[in-house]
Amino acid sequence: MSAQTEPRLRPVPAEQAVHGRQTYITVRGLSKQFAGSPLYADFNLDIPQGKFTSIFGPNGCGKSTLINMIAGLTPVDAGDILFDGKTLKETTIGYVFQNYRDALLPWKRALDNIKYPLEIAGKSKSERTRRVEELIASFDIRFDLSRYPYELSGGQQQLVSIMRALAPHPEVLFLDEPFSALDYEMTLFIRDKLQEIFRATGVTMLLVSHDLEEAVYLADRVLLLTKRPTQVAETVHFHAPRPRDADTLSTEDFIRTKARCLEIFQREVRR
Amino acid sequence: MKLLPDYRRWLRAGIVSPEQTAGATAGFSRLRTVLIGPLALVAVWWLAFDAQWVSHKLLPSPWTTVQSLWESVASGAMTKDFLSTFNRTLSAFAIAAVAGIPVGILFGSNQKIYRSIEFLVDFFRSTPATAMFPLFLLIFGIGDFAKIAVAAFAAWLVVVFNVAYGVMNARQTRILAARVMGASSWRVFRDVMFFESLPQTFIGLRMAVSVALVVIIVAEMFIGSSDGLGRRIIDSQQVFDLQQMYASIIASGVMGYGVNLFFLAIEKWLVHWSGK
Ligand SMILES: Nc1ncnc2c1ncn2[C@@H]1O[C@H](COP(=O)(O)OP(=O)(O)OP(=O)(O)O)[C@@H](O)[C@H]1O
Numbered sequence: 117m118s119a120q121t122e123p124r125l126r127p128v129p130a131e132q133a134v135h136g137r138q139t140y141i142t143v144r145g146l147s148k149q150f151a152g153s154p155l156y157a158d159f160n161l162d163i164p165q166g167k168f169t170s171i172f173g174p175n176g177c178g179k180s181t182l183i184n185m186i187a188g189l190t191p192v193d194a195g196d197i198l199f200d201g202k203t204l205k206e207t208t209i210g211y212v213f214q215n216y217r218d219a220l221l222p223w224k225r226a227l228d229n230i231k232y233p234l235e236i237a238g239k240s241k242s243e244r245t246r247r248v249e250e251l252i253a254s255f256d257i258r259f260d261l262s263r264y265p266y267e268l269s270g271g272q273q274q275l276v277s278i279m280r281a282l283a284p285h286p287e288v289l290f291l292d293e294p295f296s297a298l299d300y301e302m303t304l305f306i307r308d309k310l311q312e313i314f315r316a317t318g319v320t321m322l323l324v325s326h327d328l329e330e331a332v333y334l335a336d337r338v339l340l341l342t343k344r345p346t347q348v349a350e351t352v353h354f355h356a357p358r359p360r361d362a363d364t365l366s367t368e369d370f371i372r373t374k375a376r377c378l379e380i381f382q383r384e385v386r387r
Numbered sequence: 388m389k390l391l392p393d394y395r396r397w398l399r400a401g402i403v404s405p406e407q408t409a410g411a412t413a414g415f416s417r418l419r420t421v422l423i424g425p426l427a428l429v430a431v432w433w434l435a436f437d438a439q440w441v442s443h444k445l446l447p448s449p450w451t452t453v454q455s456l457w458e459s460v461a462s463g464a465m466t467k468d469f470l471s472t473f474n475r476t477l478s479a480f481a482i483a484a485v486a487g488i489p490v491g492i493l494f495g496s497n498q499k500i501y502r503s504i505e506f507l508v509d510f511f512r513s514t515p516a517t518a519m520f521p522l523f524l525l526i527f528g529i530g531d532f533a534k535i536a537v538a539a540f541a542a543w544l545v546v547v548f549n550v551a552y553g554v555m556n557a558r559q560t561r562i563l564a565a566r567v568m569g570a571s572s573w574r575v576f577r578d579v580m581f582f583e584s585l586p587q588t589f590i591g592l593r594m595a596v597s598v599a600l601v602v603i604i605v606a607e608m609f610i611g612s613s614d615g616l617g618r619r620i621i622d623s624q625q626v627f628d629l630q631q632m633y634a635s636i637i638a639s640g641v642m643g644y645g646v647n648l649f650f651l652a653i654e655k656w657l658v659h660w661s662g663k
């Protein structure tokens with residue numbers, strides 16, 4: 117591949133694309149309880165590699181807890197979670213929090229926030245700078261990253277959070293309601309950026325969303341959860357070609373898929 | 388008003404932009420508002436003096452007081468006392484900060500230690516530091532160091548409590564964010580918890596320096612000191628030189644206020660993200 121034709125973002129290597137159909141994250145026999153009441157009991161889940169998986173379910177059913185357990189932020193009571201057979205320690209992950217204000221480090225400039233995971237990974241200064249420049253180019257950033265997070269708008273801060281999560285080339289990116297604190301315009305903008313990144317890098321993405329339209333729009337698979345004790349009610353696939361745009365929302369396929377998800381969701385809420 | 392610069396002329400000459408004048412005008416009007424309180428106090432003081440609401444023996448006129456303050460400062464008579472008090476306060480504060488910050492961090496980062504020590508810290512924080520004077524005199528003798536030690540002890544408790552509180556209340560999401568990036572416990576501590584605790588640490592440091600000043604002044608008054616503002620205040624009261632007494636009170640106020648202002652400035656510069 118010559119230098120000029122190389123895309124700005126890391127392309128999916130051929131062997132990884134094939135690999136992509138395989139199971140990537142395996143959750144086996146997962147149990148978790150809070151204050152004696154079980155949230156998950158013997159829960160199993162497979163997340164395929166290179167796919168976008170949305171997680172949708174009733175309020176308080178444990179969506180955040182689930183991805184936090186997978187990401188190692190919440191300890192499990194029992195069960196195994198493996199990434200392509202590896203443990204979490206051997207895996208690079210990225211995590212985007214809902215509350216960007218509390219997730220960024222306000223004493224570091226936006227640029228240094230993005231570099232921070234690279235610093236932790238022991239990358240050299242020049243490597244860090246190169247990676248950030250790569251990210252700036254692929255995200256088409258027009259605002260000044262030498263500012264402190266609190267000097268940026270909410271949307272800009274969340275963009276910085278996403279760039280920070282992607283900086284160390286994670287194998288999987290977790291997003292817990294990343295748009296819920298943003299206004300509509302910003303949501304649309306970042307949503308499409310995310311889709312672009314997903315297409316360009318093929319990184320496995322796991323999104324918790326409380327907006328069914330958004331969950332379906334972005335997803336290859338929508339994971340619908342039941343009420344507690346939580347199980348997977350059903351997995352709904354959505355195969356619309358990418359890049360998806362506003363027109364996707366009015367296709368018959370989209371409407372049907374969304375209606376199907378809603379039906380399952382309502383059945384589970386009423387149960 | 389002749390006192391204010393003529394901005395209209397500067398504007399025409401292009402020296403300042405309209406935004407700048409708007410800012411400056413707002414600044415002046417703020418300054419005017421801020422001055423209302425102090426000016427009113429001086430006015431009431433003067434009225435009370437002039438109308439003899441209070442005996443002239445107890446309340447000298449504001450002008451003679453300011454004059455007395457000015458003379459003491461200009462002649463250098465007060466400078467020595469001012470500096471002694473200042474040095475003692477800073478020594479006590481420095482000891483409190485150096486010994487308090489690490490201990491606060493230790494307590495704050497370890498729930499178990501904190502819970503086992505919480506009662507003691509709270510208890511001694513509620514105990515008047517001045518009640519400890521006799522004890523400290525027994526331990527350290529009647530020299531200068533006894534005063535500094537009591538003040539340092541009182542200030543130390545304030546530092547420890549605030550630093551520990553700051554560390555304990557570090558924003559959980561930030562700690563999780565660092566952990567999910569693979570940061571070690573030490574890194575999380577150094578890169579996140581330390582910075583998270585800084586705003587509260589600075590609140591503690593400011594409170595500590597005030598506490599130290601209070602204790603030092605009282606100590607100078609009552610446990611044999613040959614100099615210091617506390618000594619000066621009580622001496623002038625004994626000989627009924629009330630102008631000098633008020634002047635010294637004002638001088639100690641200037642010290643307390645100045646130190647506080649200094650710390651606020653450092654805080655604003657160093658902990659620029661605080662409250663944002
Ligand atoms: N640290 C905790 N201690 C006690 N209970 C908890 C804790 N964390 C979560 N829970 C409980 O576990 C359940 C699942 O919480 P979780 O935040 O995972 O739900 P969620 O599906 O993300 O909810 P939401 O839709 O509100 O984001 C909730 O009922 C919550 O009260």
Ligand SMILES: [Mg+2]
Binds near residue numbers: 179180181
């Ligand atoms: Mg949640």
